[in-house]
Amino acid sequence: xxxxxxxxxxxxxxxxxxxxxxxxxxxxxxxxxxxxxxxxxxxxxxxxxxxxxxxxxxxxxxxxxxxxxxxxxxxxxxxxxxxxxxxxxxxxxxxxxxxxxxxxxxxxxxxxxxxxxxxxxxxxxxxxxxxxxxxxxxxxxxxxxxxxxxxxxxxxxxxxxxxxxxxxxxxxxxxxxxxxxxxxxxxxxxxxxxxxxxxxxxxxxxxxxxxxxxxxxxxxxxxxxxxxxxxxxxxxxxxxxxxxx
Amino acid sequence: xxxxxxxxxxxxxxxxxxxxxxxxxxxxxxxxxxxxxxxxxxxxxxxxxxxxxxxxxxxxxxxxxxxxxxxxxxxxxxxxxxxxxxxxxxxxxxxxxxxxxxxxxxxxxxxxxxxxxxxxxxxxxxxxxxxxxxxxxxxxxxxxxxxxxxxxxxxxxxxxxxxxxxxxxxxxxxxxxxxxxxxxxxxxxxxxxxxxxxxxxxxxxxxxxxxxxxxxxxxxxxxxxxxxxxxxxxxxxxxxxxxxx
Numbered sequence: 001x002x003x004x005x006x007x008x009x010x011x012x013x014x015x016x017x018x019x020x021x022x023x024x025x026x027x028x029x030x031x032x033x034x035x036x037x038x039x040x041x042x043x044x045x046x047x048x049x050x051x052x053x054x055x056x057x058x059x060x061x062x063x064x065x066x067x068x069x070x071x072x073x074x075x076x077x078x079x080x081x082x083x084x085x086x087x088x089x090x091x092x093x094x095x096x097x098x099x100x101x102x103x104x105x106x107x108x109x110x111x112x113x114x115x116x117x118x119x120x121x122x123x124x125x126x127x128x129x130x131x132x133x134x135x136x137x138x139x140x141x142x143x144x145x146x147x148x149x150x151x152x153x154x155x156x157x158x159x160x161x162x163x164x165x166x167x168x169x170x171x172x173x174x175x176x177x178x179x180x181x182x183x184x185x186x187x188x189x190x191x192x193x194x195x196x197x198x199x200x201x202x203x204x205x206x207x208x209x210x211x212x213x214x215x216x217x218x219x220x221x222x223x224x225x226x227x228x229x230x231x232x233x234x235x236x237x238x239x240x241x242x243x244x245x
Numbered sequence: 246x247x248x249x250x251x252x253x254x255x256x257x258x259x260x261x262x263x264x265x266x267x268x269x270x271x272x273x274x275x276x277x278x279x280x281x282x283x284x285x286x287x288x289x290x291x292x293x294x295x296x297x298x299x300x301x302x303x304x305x306x307x308x309x310x311x312x313x314x315x316x317x318x319x320x321x322x323x324x325x326x327x328x329x330x331x332x333x334x335x336x337x338x339x340x341x342x343x344x345x346x347x348x349x350x351x352x353x354x355x356x357x358x359x360x361x362x363x364x365x366x367x368x369x370x371x372x373x374x375x376x377x378x379x380x381x382x383x384x385x386x387x388x389x390x391x392x393x394x395x396x397x398x399x400x401x402x403x404x405x406x407x408x409x410x411x412x413x414x415x416x417x418x419x420x421x422x423x424x425x426x427x428x429x430x431x432x433x434x435x436x437x438x439x440x441x442x443x444x445x446x447x448x449x450x451x452x453x454x455x456x457x458x459x460x461x462x463x464x465x466x467x468x469x470x471x472x473x474x475x476x477x478x479x480x481x482x483x484x485x486x487x488x489x490x
Contacts, residue, residue, distance in 0.1 A: 146276045153273075
């Protein structure tokens with residue numbers, strides 16, 4: 001199942017958005033993250049051209065599917081779980097969740113429930129009247145001195161967290177490294193080469209080799225890279241021998 | 246140390262951005278997430294008014310501090326660690342990191358190193374010529390059928406991940422629940438009330454009580470909530486007794 005299929009029960013509900021440009025940006029952001037359902041409450045007269053300009057033509061299908069509603073109660077009536085977004089941290093409004101925590105919850109909850117992510121107007125955010133409908137609250141972390149996020153940025157962060165939470169648990173495993181046999185073969189060859197050009201102290205050839213080993217160990221070596229280094233070393237040896245008087 | 250203080254060595258480098266509006270949005274997003282350094286390469290003639298309109302007046306200080314450069318090599322010369330952002334997943338360009346992984350790395354790396362987050366132009370993204378400078382690559386996950394993010398949204402996701410990674414490890418611990426003694430007192434009171442109104446079967450009064458217990462246990466009860474429920478129950482009992490003929 002794709003991440004988008006996992007989150008098909010999640011909708012974005014915009015309460016009285018003021019700027020058509022933001023709605024366009026939101027349509028694009030939602031589509032980037034596999035969310036296709038947008039409901040707009042109390043703002044039916046947004047300029048379509050401005051929306052399209054900011055959504056790019058690739059997200060106009062999301063604009064076409066926007067549902068418009070006059071009443072918030074009616075807009076939310078079919079949802080089983082409603083999450084309010086707010087920057088205000090009034091104590092009476094808690095408990096607040098981080099976008100990450102709520103995203104993990106929603107991927108599970110939305111399997112059997114229709115979920116609404118409710119966002120308020122650009123200037124004032126959600127008021128208590130709208131927050132009443134919400135079972136959970138989410139606040140996007142930001143610096144204390146400048147909490148006010150652009151509306152489309154706030155939507156993007158939530159959609160991105162949900163998309164990420166819905167991704168199959170990919171182990172961001174390191175790549176497959178070269179085998180020790182390959183690597184030791186390379187060190188042997190380098191050592192011969194460095195001895196030949198007089199870089200290594202014959203009495204303690206391993207002193208500089210240890211530094212080189214540490215460097216390569218730190219970066220890690222792919223099989224392909226070992227082959228490249230050995231190829232370069234071979235070529236160096238060859239040209240030195242053939243240039244010798 | 247605040248998250249912003251932890252990431253003061255991180256800069257956003259925009260290579261040939263096309264739209265002043267995007268730069269304005271980026272200034273706002275960066276400031277929201279405590280990042281104040283922006284460098285613009287190869288685009289000195291962006292419309293200031295359009296930038297300000299989108300940054301909001303609260304982020305004009307970030308606009309004032311933008312450094313402009315003609316040459317990418319010069320712009321990046323002082324950085325020790327450069328991260329390229331790309332949507333293209335060409336094999337030769339890997340290994341790719343998720344924003345979350347790179348953010349965790351950068352909070353550590355930026356303690357002793359100047360870090361640049363490099364973003365390409367809106368339409369084409371970074372080309373191999375710019376990616377050459379990068380020690381690491383990051384790709385924002387998105388749906389296969391619509392990978393193209395708005396530039397300011399891409400910047401916001403990276404900044405948000407970095408800010409979140411720099412936050413002190415807050416345990417999003419559940420709240421402090423009511424003590425068992427409080428809760429049992431409440432159940433006793435409810436049981437008496439429900440018996441009084443004939444809701445409970447006198448032969449098996451605990452049958453419905455068990456359902457109520459399960460419901461309350463699932464939601465969890467704060468001390469304050471137990472007091473409210475007990476208050477309501479007391480009031481109900483009182484009014485029933487005083488209304489009886």
